[in-house]
Amino acid sequence: MPELQTSPIGGLALVTGGTSGIGLAFARALARRGCDLLLVARDPERLASTAEQLRSEYGVGVDTLTADLAGTEGIEAVAERLEDDATPVQVFISNAGHGIHTPLITEDLHRHEAALELMARSVLVLGGRAGRAMRRRGSGVIVNVGSVSGLLPLGGYSAVKAWVNTYSEALALELKGTGVGVTTLIPGWVRTEFHDRAGIGTSSIPNRLWLDSDRLVRDCLADVDKGKVESIPSKRYKIISFLLRRAPRALVRFLSAKIMSKRGGP
Numbered sequence: 001m002p003e004l005q006t007s008p009i010g011g012l013a014l015v016t017g018g019t020s021g022i023g024l025a026f027a028r029a030l031a032r033r034g035c036d037l038l039l040v041a042r043d044p045e046r047l048a049s050t051a052e053q054l055r056s057e058y059g060v061g062v063d064t065l066t067a068d069l070a071g072t073e074g075i076e077a078v079a080e081r082l083e084d085d086a087t088p089v090q091v092f093i094s095n096a097g098h099g100i101h102t103p104l105i106t107e108d109l110h111r112h113e114a115a116l117e118l119m120a121r122s123v124l125v126l127g128g129r130a131g132r133a134m135r136r137r138g139s140g141v142i143v144n145v146g147s148v149s150g151l152l153p154l155g156g157y158s159a160v161k162a163w164v165n166t167y168s169e170a171l172a173l174e175l176k177g178t179g180v181g182v183t184t185l186i187p188g189w190v191r192t193e194f195h196d197r198a199g200i201g202t203s204s205i206p207n208r209l210w211l212d213s214d215r216l217v218r219d220c221l222a223d224v225d226k227g228k229v230e231s232i233p234s235k236r237y238k239i240i241s242f243l244l245r246r247a248p249r250a251l252v253r254f255l256s257a258k259i260m261s262k263r264g265g266p
């Protein structure tokens with residue numbers, strides 16, 4: 001008889017950036033699977049209304065934690081929650097992030113620095129603290145949201161997401177055999193608030209290259225169930241990523257220059 005595979009997904013799930021886009025899609029999908037939720041973001045009113053909606057729609061417990069993950073205080077508050085054994089976090093979705101539409105040679109580096117804090121330092125600190133606590137408990141799931149953009153040189157955002165893609169794979173290796181699974185989600189373009197918030201033009205992006213956040217999260221959780229280290233949503237982006245990883249870098253730079261010129265700068 002074939003062996004029945006049990007899902008590692010269950011218990012309490014902490015989702016950073018759980019009020020919008022991909023994070024909200026994770027919150028919905030995890031609630032549908034019966035997980036209680038702890039949502040983290042900066043806007044307390046939006047956190048409260050999202051929590052209320054999820055509670056009434058799915059009948060699960062939803063708590064919120066208001067924290068700015070582009071700062072030490074916010075990162076520490078979430079890290080402490082990830083280590084708390086009283087109500088252990090079984091699933092950690094490290095998702096919060098934003099685009100950067102600022103040249104690398106700008107005088108004022110604050111947007112780049114905030115992005116590094118949010119999408120690199122917080123991912124490093126929270127992944128490490130969650131990983132340690134889960135290893136001690138002998139089980140857990142960590143999903144780090146990287147990007148196909150990390151395979152291209154599209155400004156500061158790509159550089160940070162290249163770090164996330166590599167970091168997450170390295171964390172998976174470090175935790176192999178401990179009962180803690182780490183999956184890197186590597187999406188292409190997804191319809192969320194991301195591009196508007198960063199002031200990135202999207203009119204030149206062909207319709208067929210847009211992904212639906214609910215679909216990509218469903219596929220990602222199926223990959224988590226299978227213990228996959230990487231989840232690249234859709235056949236299209238699987239092929240694109242395969243080619244980007246093998247193409248001559250001169251060709252990758254040529255394509256990147258084309259994309260940047262169409263969206264008006266980096």
Ligand SMILES: NC(=O)c1ccc[n+]([C@@H]2O[C@H](COP(=O)([O-])OP(=O)(O)OC[C@H]3O[C@@H](n4cnc5c(N)ncnc54)[C@H](OP(=O)(O)O)[C@@H]3O)[C@@H](O)[C@H]2O)c1
Pocket residue numbers: 016017018019020021022023040041042043046067068069070095096097098099118145146147148186187188189190191192193194195197
């Ligand atoms: N959309 C895409 O095309 C795409 C493609 C590849 C990868 N991604 C990645 O997917 C992740 C989610 O993006 P999304 O598209 O879902 O964007 P989104 O719709 O703009 O959602 C971003 C979420 O992150 C939270 N957030 C932003 N800055 C934060 C901070 N400093 N501290 C705590 N929370 C913060 C936001 O809430 P508050 O504003 O209330 O804090 C919101 O809940 C990001 O890591 C992004 O880089 C997106």
